Structure formats: structure tokens, C-alpha cells
Amino acid sequence: MEKLNINNQDILETIYELEKSKGKARLTDIALKLDFSKSRTNQEIKKLISLGLVNEDKYGPIVLTKLGIFEAERIMFTHLLIKTFLKNHLLLDEETSEKDACAIEHIISEGTIKAIVRHLEKDLDNIGDFNLKEAEEYLVKKKRLSELKVGQKAMILKIEGLRSIKKRIMEFGIIKGEIIELIGVAPFGDPLSFNLNDFNLSLRIKEADNVIVELID
Amino acid sequence: MDKREIDQRCNKRNRPRLHRHHNLNNKGYSFTENMQTSHQLFNNSGLNKKEIDLIGNPNSGKTTIFNILTGSNAKVGNWPGVTVEKKEGALINNPEFQIVDLPGIYSLSAYSDDEKVAKNSLLKKPSIVVDILDSSNLKRNLYLTIQLLEMNQNVILGLNIMDVAKKKYKEVKLDVLSELLNVPVIPLVAQKGEGVYDLINAIVDYKVHETVEFRLPYGGELEEHITNLEALLAERKVSISGYTYRMLAIQALEGDEIVRSLLMPYGLDDFIQKEINHLKSIFKDDLEMVFIEKRYGFIEGLLKKVIIRKKTIENSLGTSDKVDKIVLNPILGLFIFFGVMFALFQITFFFGDYIKSFLEMIIGVIGTFIAASVDNKILESFLNDGVLSGVGTIITFLPNLVLLFLLLTFLEDIGYMARAAYLMDRFMRFFGLQGKAFIPLITGFGCSVPAVMATRTLESKADRFTTIMIAPLISCSARLPVYILFISAFFPNNKGSMLFLVYMLGIILAVSMAKIFRSTFFKSEAAPFVLELPPYRIPTAKATFIHTWDRVKEFLSRASTLILAMVIIIWALSILPLGVVYGSRDSLIGIVGSTIAPILKPVGFGTYEAASALISGIVAKEVVVSTLSTIYGAQGGGLVHALATQWTQLQGFSFMLMSAIYVPCLATLATIKQETNSWKWMFFVIAYTSVLGYFVSFVVYQVGSLLGF
Numbered sequence: 001m002e003k004l005n006i007n008n009q010d011i012l013e014t015i016y017e018l019e020k021s022k023g024k025a026r027l028t029d030i031a032l033k034l035d036f037s038k039s040r041t042n043q044e045i046k047k048l049i050s051l052g053l054v055n056e057d058k059y060g061p062i063v064l065t066k067l068g069i070f071e072a073e074r075i076m077f078t079h080l081l082i083k084t085f086l087k088n089h090l091l092l093d094e095e096t097s098e099k100d101a102c103a104i105e106h107i108i109s110e111g112t113i114k115a116i117v118r119h120l121e122k123d124l125d126n127i128g129d130f131n132l133k134e135a136e137e138y139l140v141k142k143k144r145l146s147e148l149k150v151g152q153k154a155m156i157l158k159i160e161g162l163r164s165i166k167k168r169i170m171e172f173g174i175i176k177g178e179i180i181e182l183i184g185v186a187p188f189g190d191p192l193s194f195n196l197n198d199f200n201l202s203l204r205i206k207e208a209d210n211v212i213v214e215l216i217d
Numbered sequence: 218m219d220k221r222e223i224d225q226r227c228n229k230r231n232r233p234r235l236h237r238h239h240n241l242n243n244k245g246y247s248f249t250e251n252m253q254t255s256h257q258l259f260n261n262s263g264l265n266k267k268e269i270d271l272i273g274n275p276n277s278g279k280t281t282i283f284n285i286l287t288g289s290n291a292k293v294g295n296w297p298g299v300t301v302e303k304k305e306g307a308l309i310n311n312p313e314f315q316i317v318d319l320p321g322i323y324s325l326s327a328y329s330d331d332e333k334v335a336k337n338s339l340l341k342k343p344s345i346v347v348d349i350l351d352s353s354n355l356k357r358n359l360y361l362t363i364q365l366l367e368m369n370q371n372v373i374l375g376l377n378i379m380d381v382a383k384k385k386y387k388e389v390k391l392d393v394l395s396e397l398l399n400v401p402v403i404p405l406v407a408q409k410g411e412g413v414y415d416l417i418n419a420i421v422d423y424k425v426h427e428t429v430e431f432r433l434p435y436g437g438e439l440e441e442h443i444t445n446l447e448a449l450l451a452e453r454k455v456s457i458s459g460y461t462y463r464m465l466a467i468q469a470l471e472g473d474e475i476v477r478s479l480l481m482p483y484g485l486d487d488f489i490q491k492e493i494n495h496l497k498s499i500f501k502d503d504l505e506m507v508f509i510e511k512r513y514g515f516i517e518g519l520l521k522k523v524i525i526r527k528k529t530i531e532n533s534l535g536t537s538d539k540v541d542k543i544v545l546n547p548i549l550g551l552f553i554f555f556g557v558m559f560a561l562f563q564i565t566f567f568f569g570d571y572i573k574s575f576l577e578m579i580i581g582v583i584g585t586f587i588a589a590s591v592d593n594k595i596l597e598s599f600l601n602d603g604v605l606s607g608v609g610t611i612i613t614f615l616p617n618l619v620l621l622f623l624l625l626t627f628l629e630d631i632g633y634m635a636r637a638a639y640l641m642d643r644f645m646r647f648f649g650l651q652g653k654a655f656i657p658l659i660t661g662f663g664c665s666v667p668a669v670m671a672t673r674t675l676e677s678k679a680d681r682f683t684t685i686m687i688a689p690l691i692s693c694s695a696r697l698p699v700y701i702l703f704i705s706a707f708f709p710n711n712k713g714s715m716l717f718l719v720y721m722l723g724i725i726l727a728v729s730m731a732k733i734f735r736s737t738f739f740k741s742e743a744a745p746f747v748l749e750l751p752p753y754r755i756p757t758a759k760a761t762f763i764h765t766w767d768r769v770k771e772f773l774s775r776a777s778t779l780i781l782a783m784v785i786i787i788w789a790l791s792i793l794p795l796g797v798v799y800g801s802r803d804s805l806i807g808i809v810g811s812t813i814a815p816i817l818k819p820v821g822f823g824t825y826e827a828a829s830a831l832i833s834g835i836v837a838k839e840v841v842v843s844t845l846s847t848i849y850g851a852q853g854g855g856l857v858h859a860l861a862t863q864w865t866q867l868q869g870f871s872f873m874l875m876s877a878i879y880v881p882c883l884a885t886l887a888t889i890k891q892e893t894n895s896w897k898w899m900f901f902v903i904a905y906t907s908v909l910g911y912f913v914s915f916v917v918y919q920v921g922s923l924l925g926f
Contacts, residue, residue: 163503164328165745170509171324172747173357183538187547188643193750198354198385200541200750202639207745 016072024061145211148182154213161210273349275321276751278377281407340459346370352382366431377405388525537752566663572616607784611777621667630756649735661691665885679739689881690727695838706860707869779887821871821918871918879910
């Protein structure tokens with residue numbers, strides 16, 4: 001998938017929060033919360049729709065797809081981790097922690113996340129409503145199939161996306177519980193080649209995006 | 218899946234024996250009484266002909282087995298209404314069995330044309346379905362098998378590539394597989410011909426056993442709802458030919474639109490929709506996906522009993538993976554790819570052209586002989602300018618075609634074609650096409666006829682038709698003499714860059730048109746790009762030759778008759794009305810030329826000479842040069858001089874662009890008709906290339922004139 005930029009991530013996070021707090025996310029509320037103009041928000045949402053993260057009924061609310069929820073939860077967990085760290089360990093006040101977490105969440109590396117978790121787990125089991133270990137697993141281990149590095153193996157957790165595409169992929173044997181390994185990347189970075197069971201296959205990044213996996217060692 | 222459950226379900230069923238007769242000769246088989254009775258059970262179209270459908274995943278070795286079973290006397294054609302190739306032939310020594318080769322598919326989803334064709338053929342209930350599996354990759358291959366069994370087909374399993382499986386696993390228990398699925402299982406190594414006679418025996422001796430329906434146990438809530446729906450269907454006395462109640466129930470719950478519409482008259486649709494919604498809310502997923510997972514779960518349970526894996530997993534890479542480390546390397550892989558393409562091009566056109574010129578020489582000799590021995594002027598003209606030139610056109614394409622198809626078949630069989638598609642996929646997406654389309658298009662630089670035929674390797678109809686439509690825009694080698702003539706006449710100082718420009722124009726137009734076609738006529742089906750990278754295999758020479766011969770035979774029998782007819786029509790237009798000089802201004806074709814000349818005025822060359830040169834170019838592109846040479850009565854340097862003095866530079870340039878783009882040659886048109894299986898698309902190509910050529914030349918000439926060139 002194309003890398004999500006800061007605006008995309010902020011919008012996903014906002015929709016996620018609105019769905020949690022108000023039950024649904026409307027364009028006006030999103031725009032208001034992020035202090036964006038309506039037309040700009042609309043443009044950003046169009047991009048998220050094209051990435052398969054968001055659905056929009058005409059004049060209805062904006063709804064995260066399952067992939068959208070996956071991405072939003074990643075950002076949310078990251079946010080929560082950083083904020084807790086800033087607040088508890090660097091003893092910053094609520095407002096600063098919140099604001100800085102919002103900025104740092106977009107650029108933080110996996111290594112730093114791990115280090116923060118190591119630090120936090122000394123005196124914490126949970127952050128917010130979530131188990132710390134679970135949050136770490138989510139951020140470090142759960143990936144989209146397209147995010148694997150060459151040589152990495154992973155267990156397939158879920159296949160999302162359009163029904164026809166999903167069916168094709170699954171009938172090919174890409175189903176829950178199978179172990180899949182990224183064995184190569186084609187010239188120009190796409191498509192990818194994988195080993196699954198007893199055979200090798202190739203998927204475009206666009207299709208591999210729909211498969212959520214968990215890294216195994 | 219509960220293993221006990223599988224056992225119970227499967228053991229309930231009668232089991233036939235494995236058919237193995239090792240000491241049989243291949244000289245025909247006597248019918249047993251059982252066979253006679255089963256004749257009546259089979260309800261097929263032919264009186265005593267029994268249809269045997271051959272099915273399997275791509276790369277399972279199905280084609281090789283088909284060739285052995287039919288002794289390569291197959292008839293090649295199309296399935297009605299679609300462009301999917303249909304091959305059928307009689308079983309060797311047993312002509313009462315008609316083997317139909319279904320397309321290689323992974324499942325019976327009925328998304329692609331291939332799958333629809335297979336599914337429709339199966340719904341007509343063939344006598345036996347021979348399912349060929351790659352034994353070294355049983356899990357995925359068995360998915361299709363399960364679907365066949367769920368369709369209540371009489372299945373024989375051919376477990377091919379057993380040699381690899383034997384090396385890979387400690388043991389493959391075929392008898393267990395046969396018992397659990399209640400079908401005959403025949404081990405095969407088709408490449409070496411091993412087991413094929415066992416397979417033939419199994420077909421000939423096949424007994425339709427007391428049909429106990431294969432019922433994959435879906436378990437729990439799902440099974441309950443399937444059984445309920447089955448009972449309801451039975452209660453309503455639903456009867457749809459080819460379907461059992463269970464099939465209907467499962468496919469209705471899966472949301473299959475065809476089955477849903479078939480059940481519509483029975484007034485069950487609301488009930489089914491309710492059931493679907495209910496089950497959906499339990500499984501929190503589309504039901505289709507639940508069914509797929511359950512089927513794979515069943516296969517997993519099956520394989521635990523059938524395959525005994527080696528204790529130590531070999532860490533070293535297989536040969537195939539080792540080769541792929543190099544062949545699929547992003548940098549090295551591209552070099553190898555272009556090397557392969559260069560070799561393909563060189564062998565096809567360089568060696569092909571040697572044979573071609575030899576054949577042309579022979580035709581020349583025959584032509585001289587006819588001219589000398591036939592007195593009647595019209596008859597001589599008919600034989601020489603009509604028949605012989607038509608036959609000559611066909612024959613001169615043959616060497617290139619044969620060589621190209623030998624090489625393409627070889628690349629396909631060895632497993633490289635899938636790699637080529639993988640390597641070029643990202644690049645070809647600029648065209649709105651997928652990786653495999655690269656090969657037909659690059660072939661187009663040599664000749665459009667093999668280019669159009671090479672689109673066969675594209676599975677998706679949208680991809681294939683788009684590629685066929687744009688292939689003629691790539692400048693073929695026959696257009697080169699035209700470019701050279703006009704560049705020599707009008708751009709003697711910029712030869713290289715002008716030639717490059719014309720070729721680039723072709724490519725740019727092809728890209729743009731591909732994009733336009735993709736977004737209008739051939740909107741992409743939502744089919745994703747899921748491509749198997751099969752292990753490398755060394756193909757047998759025989760299989761490669763048979764495959765190539767099938768292609769050539771088809772070209773000869775279908776496209777070539779059309780080419781011949783077209784050439785004879787052009788001949789008739791050139792000689793009529795009787796008495797005129799062949800192809801002159803007074804002949805019908807000359808009259809057509811004079812008539813369209815004024816139309817060509819806005820593009821810069823509204824003369825009879827230019828118009829008739831373009832018309833003759835439809836026969837074959839290089840004929841434009843010889844026509845101009847006849848009209849101006851000059852050749853070589855003389856013709857260059859004549860053009861340079863009588864045409865302006867802008868007129869020449871405009872004409873050159875027109876000849877690069879307008880209507881492809883007759884042979885290409887005939888091939889397009891053959892490959893698309895429709896006149897409509899052939900005429901569409903004529904229309905759009907004419908309009909496009911006119912448009913480009915018009916813009917160039919008008920803008921050029923305004924700018925004062």
C-alpha cells in the first residue's frame with residue numbers, strides 16, 4: 001500500500017474515535033475536529049476510499065472498513081504508548097503529552113516502540129483499556145502481507161477486501177492459519193512472490209494489502 | 218475438522234476398488250457386461266459416445282496427459298460463444314470415449330470464461346471426470362477435486378508428478394485417499410508416460426457404482442442449515458438438471474447468483490436470504506469464505522492421513538527455488554528477461570526470414586512457371602496475382618509463426634512465462650495491462666500476426682482483447698521499407714532520429730489506446746492478479762511439437778482461408794472490369810482510390826497515387842513501396858528522387874505517419890477475426906485505426922501548414 005501520510009492517519013484516527021464516542025463519523029464532525037475545511041476533508045477521504053480503508057454511503061456517515069479499523073488501531077495504540085510514556089516517565093503534563101504524542105506517532109520506528117514498551121512494562125500491565133503486551137504484539141507482529149520483508153514468515157490471520165478478490169485469494173489456499181513467506185520482490189517493487197505450503201505464488205501489493213498476518217520467528 | 222467425523226461420513230459410502238491392471242497390453246479392451254449396463258446409465262448426447270471431461274489445475278500436466286490419451290489426434294476449436302480454446306479427441310484404441318480437455322482452472326467459481334466453460338460442461342454431467350492433480354502440491358489441487366465431488370461427478374483422480382511427491386514425502390498413501398474420497402486413484406508420471414495405461418484402464422473399466430453422494434461434513438450450525446435447506450428443496454420437489462439438493466443448498470447459501478436465480482421460481486429466495494443473514498451473523502464473515510475455509514479444513518484432515526511427511530525438513534532450497542534466486546532477482550532477472558526476449562525475437566525473425574526468403578524463392582519459380590505455361594491472360598493473372606499471391610502471403614508467415622510458437626510453448630512449459638509475467642507486471646501496468654502482455658507486444662515489432670496469436674497466453678479476456686486491439690499499432694518489420702523510403706526522400710539528414718520517432722509514435726499510441734480501451738470496452742473484471750510460479754520442469758519435445766502443431770494447424774485451417782479469400786477479392790477488384798491494366802486507375806480498385814483521394818486532401822495527400830498506395834498497403838504493408846514504384850515508374854534511388862521532387866516534406870511526413878497507423882494488413886485482420894472469434898472486432902480494428910491514422914496525419918499536416926513547413 002502507499003504509505004499513509006500524516007493527514008491520512010489523523011483522519012483515520014478521528015473517524016475511529018468518532019465511531020467509538022458518537023457511534024458514527026460525519027464529514028462535518030471530522031472536519032471540525034481536525035480544523036480542516038470540508039472540501040479538503042472530502043478530498044482526503046476520497047483517498048482513503050481508494051485505499052480500501054473507508055466506505056462512504058451517499059450523504060451517510062463515513063465508515064471504517066475492517067482494514068481501516070486495523071490501520072486506525074495501529075495509530076491509536078502507538079498514540080497511547082507514546083502518551084503514557086511521556087506522562088509517566090518524562091512527567092509531562094496531560095496536554096503536552098497528548099499534543100506531542102499526536103506528532104510523534106506518525107514517524108516513530110518499530111525499534112523505539114519496542115524500547116518504550118520495555119520501559120513501560122517495568123511498572124505497568126495495561127495502558128488505557130488495553131493490555132501492554134497485546135498492544136506491542138499488535139504493533140510489532142501484526143502486519144499486512146504486503147509489509148513483510150524478504151525472508152520473513154508469517155501466519156495468516158484474516159483476509160479482507162472486496163468479496164470477489166477475497167474469494168479468489170482464499171480459493172488459492174491463502175486462508176487463516178497457513179504459514180506464508182515472502183521470498184522476493186519484482187523489479188519496480190511490485191508484485192511480490194511468496195511461498196505457501198507446497199508452492200510459490202505471486203500477488204500484487206494491492207492484493208497482499210488485504211491479507212493480515214502475524215509474524216512468526 | 219473433526220477427524221472422526223470424516224471417517225464416519227466417508228466410511229458410509231460404498232468404495233470401489235483401485236483399478237490397476239499392470240499386465241494389460243494397449244491393443245484394445247473388451248467390454249465387460251458391466252460396461253454394457255453402464256451404457257444405459259450414461260445419458261449422453263451421442264448414442265454410444267461417452268464424454269470424458271479432463272480437468273485440473275494449471276501446471277498439473279493435464280495437457281501432456283490429454284495428448285497421450287488421445288494420441289494427439291485432437292480437434293482444436295473454441296467453446297461456443299467464448300474465446301476459450303476447446304480441445305477434444307477420441308481415447309486411443311477406444312473411440313467410443315470422447316475426451317474433452319477443459320481449461321486449466323483452480324476452482325469452479327464461474328468468474329472467468331475458463332471457469333464458466335468448465336462449470337457448464339460439468340453441469341451437463343459427463344460420463345466420467347478425470348481430475349489431474351499435482352501430487353507434490355496436493356492441498357491446493359484437492360480443492361477443485363472437492364468441488365467436483367460436491368457436484369456429484371463420477372471422478373477418477375490422476376495423481377500426476379508422483380516422482381516429485383515421492384522424493385518430497387516419506388509416503389503418499391493412495392489407497393487411503395481412494396478410500397476416503399470413494400474414487401479410483403491412479404498414480405502418474407505423465408512426462409515419462411508412467412501410469413497412463415492404468416488411467417486408460419480405469420476409464421474403460423469405470424463402473425458407475427451405487428451413487429452415494431459425497432457429503433463434505435460442514436459441521437455444527439452450518440451443516441444443520443444446509444440439511445434443512447436440502448429437506449425444504451426436496452419437499453418443494455425442486456428439480457434442476459445437473460444439480461443435487463445438496464449442491465443447490467450449498468451454492469444457494471454461498472450466494473451463487475446462478476443458483477439463486479434458478480431457485481427463484483420456487484419462491485424460496487426470501488427464506489434463503491434469511492438463512493444467509495442468520496449464518497452471516499454467526500460466522501461474522503461472508504458465507505462463501507466460511508465454505509472455502511471448511512473445505513480446506515476437510516482437505517487438511519484428509520492429508521494428515523494420506524501424506525506422511527519426512528521427519529527432517531530439508532533446509533536446502535529446491536532446485537527451482539535456487540534458480541529463482543537468480544531468475545527473479547530484480548536486477549539480474551531483468552537482464553535475463555531481456556536476453557530471453559532478444560533471443561526469442563532473433564530466432565523468430567532472423568532465422569524465420571531465412572526460411573521465408575527460401576519459400577518466397579520457390580513461389581517465385583512457380584509464378585514464372587505459371588506465366589510461361591498458362592496462355593489465358595485472365596487465368597494466368599488469377600493463378601499468379603490471386604491464388605499464388607494469397608498462398609504466398611500465408612506461407613511467408615509460417616516460418617515466423619512456427620518458430621515463435623515453438624519458443625513460446627517451450628517457455629510456457631518450462632515455467633518461464635509465469636516468471637516473465639511477474640517481472641514485467643509493474644511495467645506493463647503503465648499500459649493498463651498485466652505482465653504477460655509484454656511478449657505479444659514485443660513480438661509485434663516483428664510481425665502483427667504472431668503478436669495477435671501470442672495473446673493466447675493471457676487468461677483474462679479484457680487483457681487479451683485490449684492487447685489484440687493495440688498490437689497492430691506497434692510498427693512491424695513490413696512497415697520498415699515504407700519508413701526507409703520516405704525518410705530517405707524527405708529527411709536524409711535525420712534518418713536515425715526520424716525512424717526512432719515513428720517507432721516511438723507507435724508505442725505511445727499503443728499505450729494511449731490501451732488506456733482508453735481499458736476504461737471503455739474492456740473494463741477490468743475485479744479479478745485479482747494471483748499468479749502461480751510453478752516449479753521449473755523440462756518439457757518433452759513431443760509435447761512442445763504437438764502444442765505448436767495445434768497452433769499452426771489452426772492458423773492454416775482458419776485464418777489462412779480468410780487471407781486467401783481476401784487476396785482473391787483484392788485481385789478481382791484489381792482486374793475488373795475486364796480488359797483494364799491490372800490495378801490501374803481504370804480498375805475497380807483504382808476507381809476506389811480516385812474516390813477516396815479527395816477525402817485525404819485535409820491530411821495532405823489527396824492524390825490518386827497516395828490513395829491507391831495506401832489501399833494496396835492493406836494487402837501487405839511493404840506493398841506500399843512497390844505500388845508507388847509502379848505508379849512513378851521508378852525504383853530505389855529513382856523513386857526516392859521522384860517523391861522528393863513531387864511531394865513536399867510535410868506531405869511525405871504525414872503520409873509516413875498514416876502508413877504507420879492505418880488499417881493493419883489482411884493477414885493481421887484475418888488473425889484478429891480468428892482470435893476474437895468475431896467479425897465485429899475485426900471491423901472495429903479497421904475503423905479505429907483508420908480514424909486514428911487520419912486524425913494524427915490531419916493534426917500534423919494542418920499544424921505543420923500553419924507553422925509554415
